[in-house]
Amino acid sequence: MIKLNDGKIGAKEFFAMIIFMIGIKFKDGTPELLYEAGKNAAWMMPLFSLVFLLVPFLMLLSLLKKHQTGFLELIFKLTGNHVGSILILLLFVLFFGSVTVNYRSHAEIISTLFFTKTPVAILVFVIVAASLYIAYLGLETIGRISWLILPTFFALMIVLIAFTWRQINWGFFFPIEGPGLAAVLRESVKHSAIISEVILLSALYPFLQKERDFRSSFSIGIVFSCIQLAVFLVLLVLVFDFPGVANINFPYQQLTRFVTIGPIISHAEGLFLGFWSIVTAIHFAIYLILLVFLFARLLRLKENARLLIPLAGIIFFLSLFPENVFQLTEYRKAYIAFKSWFAFCLVILLWVLDKWKGWKRQ
Amino acid sequence: MKRLVYAFTVSSLFLLSGCWDKAELExxxxxxxxxxxxxxxxxxxxxxxxxxxxxxVGSSARGDEAxxxxxxxxxxxxxxxxxxxxxxxxxxxxxxxxxxxxxxxxxxxxxxxxxxxxxxxxxxxxxxxxxxxxxxxxxxxxxxxxxxxxxxxxxxxxxxxxxxxxxxxxxxxxxxxxxxxxxxxxxxxxxxxxxxxxxxxxxxxxxxxxxxxxxxxxxxxxxxxxxxxxxxxxxxxxxxxxxETRTALFLREQSFVRNAMETFTDPLNEKFEISARIIEAYDPDIKLNLKKNPIEIDVTIPVRLQMVSDLSLTDYSTNLKNQTRLKKSIQKQLEKRTMEMIKKTQEEYQSEPFLWYLNARRHFRTLKEYEAFNWSEKYKNAKVSVQYEVEIANFGEQTKPAKLRKPKGGHES
Structure with a gap:
């Protein structure tokens, strides 16, 4: 009998997950960070980060292919039990922190712009609960939902671009290098964690139906995500101009307010908000499941679905700590700068260890 | 039972939104x-x-509160x-x-x-x-x-x-x-x-x-x-x-006014005015020379005209000589008006509303260089020249103005 559910995901599901993990970051507090660093040339940053990460990505793919195992197993295999545990713990702590901060910053977006009177705690709770529910249904469900939502997501984004086209002025694109090419390059490296988070998705390597799918989906997904980020970063500058765009707290949400369909439908942002919530829930469900993976591997637990609820609970309480969204931005900056180098060095380290072990055997 | 649970779950979704930000339309x-x-x-x-x-007011619910x-x-x-x-x-x-x-x-x-x-x-x-x-x-x-x-x-x-x-x-x-x-x-x-x-x-x-x-x-x-x-x-x-506002909007590279009526002095009979609809068929071409001092700004605006009135009743449509004179005259008048307007912005306001600063930004690689250039200061003394490329697209639905056919010598009663 053909098994309908084997707990594994296919190429297109994996692709959709990458888009929802990385490619939608223009919808949260990320543009703010990028505009501050890259000014009106911020759109180049995801592309430069991608170039910077090209070597680690290729190394990672070749390592995974060689050892035919997931990212976490790979760390243990190459660095040994003790160092591996420390590395995974570090990864877990870093991700845990940034996911917590991200939950709060998403709640702040809703709280500031749409539901001003609802307590932030309730908003965080609803987002945590929704993503927890999706994560609880398992990896396969997340993959399927992502793929199911993806066409609607693209359609809505095209609608957004089309209906804000009249507000665009291409003059704002210039001066093309913004703060100067060197500065943009430097900041791209510093902010590469925005993209390099995707490395963690390679922990899911054993869960793909075909191993060839992993490589193609991974490459296409990450390139697509970076281009998508760049397109929206350009669009926001063309509508608001720099420095205006850097002064606006949540430029994507402000952009959706420009959408008017004829003279009658003038407030279409509700449509985007609704869809944004769905996408956000999927986004966080992916992060949650990755966190559980890390944690379960760290403690060598077989059953990991049960970890979700306590983990989500801790995230919920911790995310209530910061006072306001601007403190969060400071945390995020620190995290991102550290994570950028950590991810880069980790992959290089693994690759060097692998080569070294190969030579030793010879 | 299963249905009951299902109904309960679905209906409880309505509670999810909470009451904090409820907005009663009433x-x-x-x-x-x-x-x-x-x-x-x-x-x-x-x-x-x-x-x-x-x-x-203005809705069908008007009813009693008329x-x-x-x-x-x-x-x-x-x-x-x-x-x-x-x-x-x-x-x-x-x-x-x-x-x-x-x-x-x-x-x-x-x-x-x-x-x-x-x-x-x-x-x-x-x-x-x-x-x-x-x-x-x-x-x-x-x-x-x-x-x-x-x-x-x-x-x-x-x-x-x-x-x-x-x-x-x-x-x-x-x-x-x-x-x-x-x-x-x-x-x-x-x-x-x-x-x-x-x-x-x-x-x-x-x-x-x-x-x-x-x-x-x-x-x-x-x-x-x-x-x-x-x-x-x-x-x-x-x-x-x-x-002046319209001229300013016309001079923008991405101008949104494409279609506007304008009156001109009739070149053959200065007592009268002649009106035309100006259709900006193409975006104006704005060339900047920022290396020179003072900087040079060269603007070419292609316009197509549609004549809409002819008070002097001169035949401009079939008489091609008249047509050329009209075209030249309109071109001169447009250029004169535009230059006056530009002069006003340079002398009185010391900056420009034509968004030419966006054109200037293209000449710089970084924001710092652009800011150091100080566009407004340079614009104040800039040498600006404006050329209109006038084309008369049509003369409305009359081939010739309808002239009064009075018999020579005396009035009819």
């Missing part, structure tokens, strides 16, 4: 126009006028708009909401003060305030303007401004100004805002281009919106009349 008071005035004595206070729409006015106007004094928005609840029964606020009116007096930018910049902090909100400067107090603005055919105030905005985009006597554009132009470039008034000042310089209030008018709506208020560094510094 309890909302939608502000559609807001006016800001300077307080006469306290320079840190502002007079805020809310025009609140009555949703029952005598209610289409809107309610309240003015109060506060230190800023956010406070006024709350304090107004001492008067207004329903919850004030800016969600449908699409028009902001600022009095000229406030616009010319330093207080203006502080107010606008802090107004935008309110998440209900939209960047797409229209921005209008009124010659008189904004409060008086809102009270006087009682259009006869558009009972509902938001409809009035919505339709007006559509006309602005078509005709170009008024810039389609909104808050987003205001915030884009804070770096020394000129920002043009719509200029309006209900105070009439009839018959000034007929046929030269009017500013709001100067257009001779009898009957009709009490408010005139024509021309623009010029802002630099967030402060009003002067005005441009309707014709």
């Amino acid at each position: 309890e909302q008071a939608y502000v559609v126009v807001m006016g800001l005035d300077q307080h006469e004595e306290d320079e840190n206070a502002v007079k805020v006028t809310f025009q609140i729409a009555n949703p029952q 005598d209610e006015p289409p809107s309610d106007i309240v003015t109060l004094v506060a230190s800023d708009v956010a406070i006024a928005k709350e304090q107004v609840h001492a008067i207004v029964t329903r919850k004030i909401s800016f969600r449908h606020l699409a028009t902001l009116i600022v009095s000229e007096k406030l616009a010319r003060s330093d207080q203006h930018h502080q107010l606008i910049a802090s107004l935008i902090i309110d998440p209900e305030v939209r960047h797409a909100m229209s921005f209008i400067v009124s010659k008189e107090e904004a409060k008086d303007f809102i009270h006087a603005n009682k259009p006869r055919l558009e009972t509902r105030p938001h409809k009035y401004f919505q339709f007006m905005r559509e006309r602005w985009r078509e005709i170009g006597y008024v810039p389609d100004s909104n808050l987003n554009r205001y915030f884009q132009r804070l770096g020394g470039e000129l920002f043009l805002a719509a200029y309006a008034t209900a105070e009439k000042n009839n018959a000034q310089q007929p046929r030269k281009g009017y500013l709001a209030g100067e257009l001779p008018q009898e009957g009709g709506d009490p408010v005139q919106i024509i021309g623009s208020a010029v802002f630099r560094y967030g402060k009003m510094i002067g005005t441009l009349n309707g014709r």
